[in-house]
Amino acid sequence: MSLSGFHDTIVAPSTAEGRAALAIVRISGWGAVQIVSKVVSEPEGLWVARSGSSFYTRIHPPSAAGPGEFIDDVVIHVFRAPRSYTGEDLIEITSHGSPVIARQILGALVACGARQAEPGEFSRRAFFNGKIAIEDAELISIKADAHSEAELRGAELAMREKYHRLKKAYDALIALIARVDAEIDFGESDDIEIEDFDERVHEATQSLEALMRESTNRRLNTGFFSVAFTGPPNVGKSSVFNALLNFERSIVSEVPGTTRDYVEAFIEVEGFRVKLIDTAGIRETGESIEARGITLGANAATRADISLRVTDPTDRAPRTQSGNVLLHNKKDLDGWQDALSVSARTGEGMPDLHAWLARELQKKSPELSQIRLSETEMTRLEHVRSRLEEVNAGMEPALLAEDLRNAASELAMLLGENISANSLDYIFSKMCIGK
Ligand SMILES: Nc1nc2c(ncn2[C@@H]2O[C@H](COP(=O)(O)OP(=O)(O)OP(=O)(O)O)[C@@H](O)[C@H]2O)c(=O)[nH]1
Ligand SMILES: [Mg+2]
Numbered sequence: 001m002s003l004s005g006f007h008d009t010i011v012a013p014s015t016a017e018g019r020a021a022l023a024i025v026r027i028s029g030w031g032a033v034q035i036v037s038k039v040v041s042e043p044e045g046l047w048v049a050r051s052g053s054s055f056y057t058r059i060h061p062p063s064a065a066g067p068g069e070f071i072d073d074v075v076i077h078v079f080r081a082p083r084s085y086t087g088e089d090l091i092e093i094t095s096h097g098s099p100v101i102a103r104q105i106l107g108a109l110v111a112c113g114a115r116q117a118e119p120g121e122f123s124r125r126a127f128f129n130g131k132i133a134i135e136d137a138e139l140i141s142i143k144a145d146a147h148s149e150a151e152l153r154g155a156e157l158a159m160r161e162k163y164h165r166l167k168k169a170y171d172a173l174i175a176l177i178a179r180v181d182a183e184i185d186f187g188e189s190d191d192i193e194i195e196d197f198d199e200r201v202h203e204a205t206q207s208l209e210a211l212m213r214e215s216t217n218r219r220l221n222t223g224f225f226s227v228a229f230t231g232p233p234n235v236g237k238s239s240v241f242n243a244l245l246n247f248e249r250s251i252v253s254e255v256p257g258t259t260r261d262y263v264e265a266f267i268e269v270e271g272f273r274v275k276l277i278d279t280a281g282i283r284e285t286g287e288s289i290e291a292r293g294i295t296l297g298a299n300a301a302t303r304a305d306i307s308l309r310v311t312d313p314t315d316r317a318p319r320t321q322s323g324n325v326l327l328h329n330k331k332d333l334d335g336w337q338d339a340l341s342v343s344a345r346t347g348e349g350m351p352d353l354h355a356w357l358a359r360e361l362q363k364k365s366p367e368l369s370q371i372r373l374s375e376t377e378m379t380r381l382e383h384v385r386s387r388l389e390e391v392n393a394g395m396e397p398a399l400l401a402e403d404l405r406n407a408a409s410e411l412a413m414l415l416g417e418n419i420s421a422n423s424l425d426y427i428f429s430k431m432c433i434g435k
Pocket of ligand 2: 250
């Protein structure tokens with residue numbers, strides 16, 4: 001019987017598929033030692049291995065005809081329950097980094113009785129065995145998903161803030177429940193006489209509402225910022241786009257109307273992940289495909305976090321729509337000096353553009369730490385909110401206590417206390433297999 005009551009022994013590759021020096025396959029559960037011992041050339045070493053120790057051996061397919069037939073030379077790290085990540089017996093098998101080898105090792109372990117792990121299952125076990133808190137589990141998933149340092153920092157801040165606020169509302173409810181219980185047991189009258197009772201319930205309800213509101217208002221493209229280049233044909237939008245990208249991604253030519261579809265590419269600016277969007281030059285056109293491209297590009301630019309209106313010597317100081325920033329290109333032709341003047345051709349001014357972008361993104365970076373609630377969290381909070389709305393000091397005390405308790409226990413589930421297996425799925429199922 002495992003420590004946690006999980007009966008299966010689970011296995012998964014813990015490193016990404018692809019070419020690398022090493023690959024790790026991880027197996028966890030009460031049968032881990034027994035299963036691995038069936039496929040290694042020195043099972044005795046495994047039986048006596050102390051927790052935290054490692055040793056070198058060979059892995060064979062379960063049906064190997066003789067010692068000559070083996071999958072790979074491996075290093076085995078043994079972690080015994082409860083001193084492991086999952087709290088169960090856990091073995092990490094480090095092989096050479098070919099996906100083929102990792103798959104063969106996985107296959108051998110499955111053939112000997114292990115089951116392929118589901119996404120996040122290792123962390124789920126760690127959570128149930130008290131090895132990690134719910135916040136840690138969510139953080140692991142955030143780290144795995146983050147594309148940039150800024151996104152990681154923002155997401156972590158947002159997550160801490162979310163738990164802080166949930167905990168505050170939970171503590172407020174628990175304090176109220178204790179008061180109601182005391183009134184029921186020792187109060188003089190049949191009514192609840194707690195100072196500011198309704199206000200305090202209302203306060204808790206409002207803080208949860210604020211949390212839900214903020215999460216609903218969050219940016220659609222969480223995790224990165226987008227920067228669009230707009231303007232008439234031929235001013236050099238694609239040229240600036242390519243220059244920032246350091247790569248000829250978008251076609252450049254002296255023919256106006258070169259870019260038809262909008263083109264997107266990612267770059268990193270000082271730890272921020274940025275999506276650059278090159279759009280079709282805006283002009284009157286009788287051609288329906290070009291017109292469609294112009295509309296699509298204009299829409300993409302409207303959605304972008306920063307929209308740069310590109311100019312050239314034929315088009316200086318144009319009227320800008322509000323929110324647009326002027327980026328003067330081709331300064332090599334007329335020596336134009338302005339806040340943002342560059343030459344995509346000579347590269348002059350490009351470092352300034354880069355630095356300007358970094359500053360703008362820094363200003364916008366709080367947007368990356370907006371709180372995000374999953375569907376499950378949202379639904380649960382909505383339950384709590386509507387329960388609390390019904391609660392008031394005029395209610396029958398026993399009913400009141402019951403309602404508060406139900407609300408608090410739903411909040412507790414969000415905080416990982418008294419948590420049911422299903423309610424955890426939303427966190428763990430988002431993780432990759434092998435975590
Ligand atoms: N002298 C000079 N020429 C440039 C510069 N940047 C771009 N060009 C030239 O300007 C022309 C148009 O450049 P593109 O980048 O294709 O312009 P665009 O705004 O994307 O044009 P459309 O896609 O047609 O809307 C090309 O011939 C480029 O070589 C620059 O900094 N200096
Ligand atoms: Mg173009």
